[in-house]
Amino acid sequence: MTTIPTTPPARAGRREWTALGVLMLPLLLVSMDVSVLYFAIPAISADLRPTGTQQLWIFDIYAFVLAGLLMTMGSLGDRVGRRRLLLIGAAAFGAASLIAAHADSAETLIAARAVLGIGGATLMPSTLALVRTLFTDPAQRATAIGLWAGVLTAGVALGSVLSGVLVEFFWWGSVFLVNLPAMALLLVLGPMLLPESKDPDPGRFDRPSVPLSMAAVLPVVYGLKEIPSHGWNVRYVVSITVGMLFAALFVHRQRTAASPMIPPALFRSRGFAPAVALNLLALFGMMGSAYFTTQYLQSVLGKSAMEAALWALLPSVPIGLAAPLVTHLVRRGVPREHVVTAGFASAAGGYGVLALTGPDSLRLVLAGCAVLACGVTMVTTQIVDLALSAAPVERSGTASSLMETGAEFGGALGMAVLGSVGTAVYRRNVPDGAPAEAHETLGGALAVAERLPGRAGDVLAAAAREAFTDGMRAASVAGAVVLTAAAALAALTLRRIRVPRVPRPARKAAV
Template sequence: MTHSDAPSGASRSTGTHAAADLASPPAVDPAADLTSPPAAGRGAPDAPGPGPRAGRREWTALCVLMLPLLLVSMDVSVLYFAIPAIGADLHPTGTQQLWVFDVYGFVLAGLLMTMGSLGDRIGRRRLLLLGAAAFGGASLAAAYANSAETLIAARAVLGLGGATLMPSTMALVREMFRDAGERARAIGIWSGVMTGGIALGSVLSGLLVEHFWWGSVFLVNLPVMVLLLVLAPVLLPESRSPRKERFDLLSVPLSMAAVLPLVYGLKEIPSEGFHPLYVLSLAVGVIFAVLFVRRQRTATAPLVSPVLFRGRGFGPAVVLNLVASFAMMGSALFTTQYLQSVLGKSAIEAALWALLPSVLIGVAAPAATALVQRGVSRAGVVAAGFVVAAGGYGLLALAGTHSLWTVLAGAGVLASGIVTVMSQLTDLALASAPVERAGSASSLMETGQEFGGALGMAVLGSIGTAVYRHRMPAGAPAAARETLGGALAAAGRLPGRAGAEVVAAARDAFTAGMHAAALAAVVLLVAAAVYAVRKTGLRPGPARGASNHPPAAGPDTAETAPSGR
């Protein structure tokens, strides 16, 4: 199975189950309601229903916010076609080439929670502007890097900038759109842009490298960041928690020590197997995750406030969002390799074909929002999205070795279901969180996506690999029995008929592995749909022990600072 052949940057690196334990004992089961957030109050989540309507300024500001979001998501895949040219120019070692791919995702995942919390304290717009400046400067440095070390360092700073931009954009959407219906539409747009950017990045990379030089894939970031730096102070409101909370510095290394080993282990297992180093990495990550959770429960000013998990709906939103990312990235591991290594498409052809399923993404989120606004329960829409995604995996399970349209249809159906789920869960999480904790809430959702994506590639990739190795003939070359890429390389060294037989066997084995992984994903997604419905059995209402009256001002109930709109 060729999990090692897909660019390692394909994984978006990783929602942890440990985060669910941040809720303190008095907290209500957070999954009690996917249909309405708790009663509003000072510092409380928004009440369902109409609020102040957004005007032209807010919608224009949303368009501005989508530009950096698009670039951050594109940077996940923008090196796919640039790396051969980079190799020819900078001559990186094999290890350095891997770091060129991976350091962006590692830094992004490791700093999301820190930056989300920092934005709540210093201001989300200010953090957005700082991140845009860092992202633009790092893009310029990467474009003109004259050594592999310089490029790796620039990619690391790009990850830092991305970690500031992602939670800031989502938190500002929460601040600008107070009306529930408008916020849902805005978040649907946010989800579609985020998902579409990943698919667009590889295509843009191929086109730019074909007509310019490899540095152009970074230079395209500059005009967008300049535009953001000019327009954001005019169009975007500033918002922060009014409490002058100290920043818990100890939580920062603890969060990174938890996230980075988990991301690393999960990312390497699909291609390298359960090597002791990667198992140890996972164990270290789990240990530090426990320490991080303990710190958040006892610190006076935690990086991630346990209050978030007292809001009805926030906990299940994080968990189900992780499952959705698991499904999305797990499928990408197979579909990209299927197009190239089974159907024999070139890299740029595969990227262009892979854009077709993205068309359905633009329809899914608005349709889901419209259903909720017409009275369909959010739980029903989320469950339906998971079922639709399961149907997409079902199509992948039916694909043969010459089933281009079946695979594209499956990928499109899957993507539309997942975007439906993600848009509704993001809206639920932000509506359930106190306004002053919007940055932390956003960063937790996005960290969950990072974990879910890496976990999906690890689990489904391992299933596919096991089936592939079982199905390959014992007489095939050793490299061919490991991965599809190894089989194609080995076949090239064999005489005609023998080589063709190895290729045919490898493609059959890969497709069988994809079938097994798809069926496993179907089971998970159906279970997620059942969970979404069953956890909404309680009648809507305030969280247990909560009052419909505004709570007294305190550490976790302070109002958001005036937006300045």
Template sequence: MGTTPSVGADSAAPARAGRREWTALGVLMLPLLLVSMDVSVLYFATPAISADLHPSGTQQLWIYDIYGFVLAGLLMTMGSLGDRIGRRKLLLTGAAAFGGASLLAAYADSAGTLIAARAVLGIGGATLMPSTMALVRTMFTDPGQRAKAIGLWSGVMTGGIALGSVMSGLLVEHFWWGSVFLVNLPAMTLLLLLGPVLLPESRDPNPGRFDWLSVPLSMAAVLPVIYGLKEIPSEGWHPLYVVSIAVGLLFAALFVRRQRTGASPLIPPALLKGHGFTPALVLNLIAALAMMGSAIFTTQYLQSVLGKSPLAAALWSLLPSVFIGFAGPVTAQLVQRGVNRGYVVAGGFAAMTAGFSMLAFLGTDSLWLALVGAGVLACGMVAITSQLVDLAMRSAPVERAGTASSLLETGTEFGGALGMAVLGSIGTAVYRHEMPASAPAGARESLGDALATAAHLPAGAGASLLTTARQAFTDGFQGAAIAGAVVVALAAAGAAVTLRRIEVRDEK
């Protein structure tokens, strides 16, 4: 079996991982899968939760959103903390918290309890995500093996979001809503049992003092921006959301200043100067922007335009995920065989361009075109992510692996929120432009409002309104797809130019 060298070990020929490391990777994939699934696991459980716990409208929003907000807000903190106290220690602590919160959420008897449990789940998720990637960085010192491992990591991360909604639907259909949280327990128990045996401990040998002031500053920078960006697609450019983004950007400026001037910063400025790290961070954000910006339309298209039930739509959306698992390892093989990484990443963006181009030709009855386009987009995303994560982790010092991983994950969260805001706003603008002035006022706001309005109209008028609204939504989807294609096509050119001359050796 292979051995894992100590952090910072200098070796001309890195030890190859053996059965122990690959088994450990399989154990790490379980919490990663569950953390990504928990983003969408309430998709079908929300109605049952509402019937049982009777949350207010505000409470219902918090039940759904608190997990993602806490997760995004604490990623940078937890990544830096793991570098200081040990990534395995933080991972196992997070697994215990995630398991305990899952149990509390499953048997919550009030909306407040469920909100609190989901918040703790977010805290646990924020420890698990950067810790898994940092441990991959330390376990797989051979560049080729690490590239394959990161490719698998990227595929599991992307596929878990789609799988979460399907599992939610199946469990709620056969059991009670709390079962969607209980599925976390076996995986977390397995991690707690096998983690101490299989996973190596690693940390920064000279971490310095922990900058506690940077923690609230980082959360104040991240949360208002993500909140504003996520609300804009559905609510429009309301002053509240614009102010929220502005406040977040103000705190972001204060956070950056703190990192540049502090004696022991949470995010060392030198990390961003690593050869290849910043381009990887920016391009990864753009890829997330494109992926999440398309996903909000695809889900609505399957349900509200094609008329699929929520569970049927979720099952159909799994079909493109079948090919996701191959994208990361295949691109890793291309790089290992000498294909320039910049061209491989550019090829991933070109695939996303092709996916958006397919979606730009959607009609109101184009199921297979939608699925193929979404599948090509997802494969391009995984190909890009696997290479950019590998590049970023190689260019970051191994003692800062957790911090580097957390920055990438935070960028992904920002990119996803930005994609929903930008592409969502384009689609909404086209929808409202295409809806006739004679349509009911509510129906001109969104397709969901049109469906609700049509249900209260006479049969003929309701059917006519639905036909018009579905066509308008499809036109909006096409407009957003064209915009997305332009963005990723430019990113393809940028990747080819900025990455093709970057040759990174593993930082020690």
């Protein structure tokens, strides 16, 4: 009689699932802070009276700092400990929230939002890396990552609605104070529930890589975010070019440094590089649609900001069903490449629905957004799981930060490319005799229409709304093409990569 010993991965129990719930708190708040100022900006402007430039920085500084520091913080967490970095980030995030809530000047609020970005950059990769540490069983980890992706998506949607409700009944600082209870709870429960984990042999921290990574990320993200609103201005093209040059220097540094921030071997891990690329494409699709649909609800359909935010929540509801469903399918043996390919195809179908919309198609837009969101969720839950499974556990923080940095690039690229397509069609279709302001944006056209006497204003407003809808349809066709290509890429690159199975204990065999 011989026995072949096989030890299955330890399954998570109540403690680990409770710890996951604790980790969802910072993730929800960090994702909410991306959009929490949507409805608070008017009240902030009335109170602090920022200049136009200061108002832009109040809104954008958080996302810029977050994107610029993700790779640095992911690598740092692998070295000093992911739980330690998470708790430091939570303390910084809470303190910055308190300062932001009581800011008495635009400069103070900008500085507080920058510190919030630093805190957010520590929290996001740490939460995902700790999920990798808590859940060693592949099936349970897939479920946990599905919940992680759902909370991240819900946070962005909830942020704008929450800000509208809070500003309606309280002062604008309340949108920051909601962070405090969650961060306090994390600081109390984190040390008790979360295990410490780090790379046992990380090597020296490569300090020159920090400014290089920021110089690579920030100019590109800045240029891509500005292009949809202002067109392909030479300033933004130069910004993207400078960022790409620094990106080349950053890559060279990683390939030649003795202890690089991003080890090149990570991209040789089976499945990791395709996961980063496909995650970028998924966020391209998601954020590219958001640029149009938010304007469509308000400026084309005439919904108030609060109404538009509440309607925009509806497409997020099916996500709660999509994430566990696809996880169940993969656990039952459906190949991962089939699920990811179907997710991209579904997202492309969502764009196909948006391509059929007219100037009064609320239900069609909501349906298209729901199909698109479910498709993207199908992709991200599987792709993030693939990336973390492929990366060595000691590099889970670095792997998480690369996935999230890629997501930032994908979102900015989606808004830039699809926004440019839609804007070009809009400007071509606005009536030739309309004032120059009407040719720039739909908001500008509606402002001009309000000043025109009699029926002329109604005619211009209707023509501008129709032109914007034409632009949205054209951008949707472009988005469908990109995501269809992404589906083909997923089918090709993931074909031989299988989901790890939980090994069963070996049976005794008679000899």
